[in-house]
Amino acid sequence: MPTCAILRFVCRKKIVFFSLKIMSIYVLLFICILPLLRYHLHFSKMYQNQGDLHFEKAIEVNQERRIRANAFLKTINASDVKQKYLKNGNSSKLRIVIGVITTARKTSKLDFRSQTEYLTQTMSRLHDTLNRSVALDDIFLFICNVDHTPNNHKEATRMASYFPTKTRQFSSKREADTFRQQSRHTREKEDYAFCLQSALEHNSKYILLLQDDAYPQENFYDILNYVLQHKLETRIRRGELERDQGDWAWLKLNTPYYRNDFHGEPFTIYQWIALTIFFAGVLALIVYMYLELGHISHSRLTSTSTSNSKWPPTHLTSYAVFLVSFPCMFAVIWITGRPYFLKAHAISQNFYTLEPGTSCCLAAVVYPSERVPDIVNFVINEATKKPKIPLDWALDGYRQDKGLKQYLLIPNLFTHIGLYSTLNLKFYKKRAFAYEYFND
Secondary structure (H helix, E strand, O other), X not given: OOHHHHHHHHHHHHHHHHHHHHHHHHHHHHHHHHHHHHHOOOOOOOOOOOHHHHHHHHHHHHHHHHHHHHHHHOOOOHHHHHHHHHHHHOOOOEEEEEEEEEOOOOOOOOOHHHOOOHXXXXXXXXXXXXXXXXXXXXXXXXXXXXXXOHHHOHHHHHHOOOOOEEEOOOOOHHHHXXXXXXXXXXXXXXXXXXXXXXXXXXXXXXXXXXXXXXXXXXXXXXXXXXXXXXXXXXXXXOOEEEEOOOOEEEEEOOOOHHHOOOOOOHHHHHHHHHHHHHHHHHHHHHHHHHHHHHHHHHHHHHOOOOOOOOOOOHHHHHHHHHHHHHHHHHHHXXXXXXXXXXXXXXXXXXXXXXXXXXXXXXXXXXXXXXXXXXXXXXXXXXXXXOOOOOHHHHHHHHHHHHOOEEEEEEXXXXXXXXXXXXXXXXXXXXXXXXXXXOOO
């Protein structure tokens, strides 16, 4: 048999054998291994949501946080803490004013196990974090009680002994009744505008407005301050230091993980492709090094040349591995879920990144104080003109009209722990897996 025919036969056999190995790997990965993710990775595409089971687990996690929060409050002097923040509020050089919007959760469905106390958890965590920060003197923290009957919000009344509190006051019962009769989105806008305006009474560079169920990360302030200083106030662009151009409306510090997927926005698709190239490249490099080291060892044992005794060449094998593994990695990354890759940014504050924000959600938002008066006027007008439009959609309309940017910090600095919505007056049992999974 001619030499060329022999080589073609050998190559054909190797290609068939290589193809069989690739098919075996795909079958093993997608049929045997990846389905196991449904039991462990809550944001995987293969995950099977067991709503009631996770709801009970989320209630249990919430109870643990409640116990820790109340235990912490017993260790501090309520009067001293409140006086400290009131003193800060009179300063003319505050860096950040932090307001926490709250209203009572009125529902007969809440039993003794699921008493939320979200406000207690959030305020105790905020103070604990800020108290350990060197910048405590530059911060004013307050509760914004927007319940239409403030005294009936028992949790806010109790927390008012620890923290400064601002409440909505109606001039008459008729005015209060009129407010209650408005649509829920109108009330939401007016409440938000009131809290922004209350925060604006204190002279600060930024205003951070939180919902009462936005639970902060333990070192949230240090990271936030770093991001503001090095990614917004000053930025390195094309090798030059650039000052803040004042072209952004707000910075969001939370987005729901269950909505944060690779196919949600154009820039996330680029990340998906980049991760695929990275992992496929790493795999090809490992194969290349393995083949090279194995061939060198074989050559030494047999005293043959390393230049002509291997077929196919190692680099061709590596290219083949890269091309074959690319669609595999592409699928694996999508099935695994973007939230798990985002957590890698939390390794260091230097890895936190700013992405273009979306219209969704206002659990934790930082506003430059200079923007707030205009935003307040816009929100109040929208409450009258467009009562059926949600607040976050209305604000996004304002941003687009003004031609401003919005940013989203990745990963989240705050976790939305609320299982019960005061706006929609219902539990979110099907999302309970997200609430209990990413909480500490």
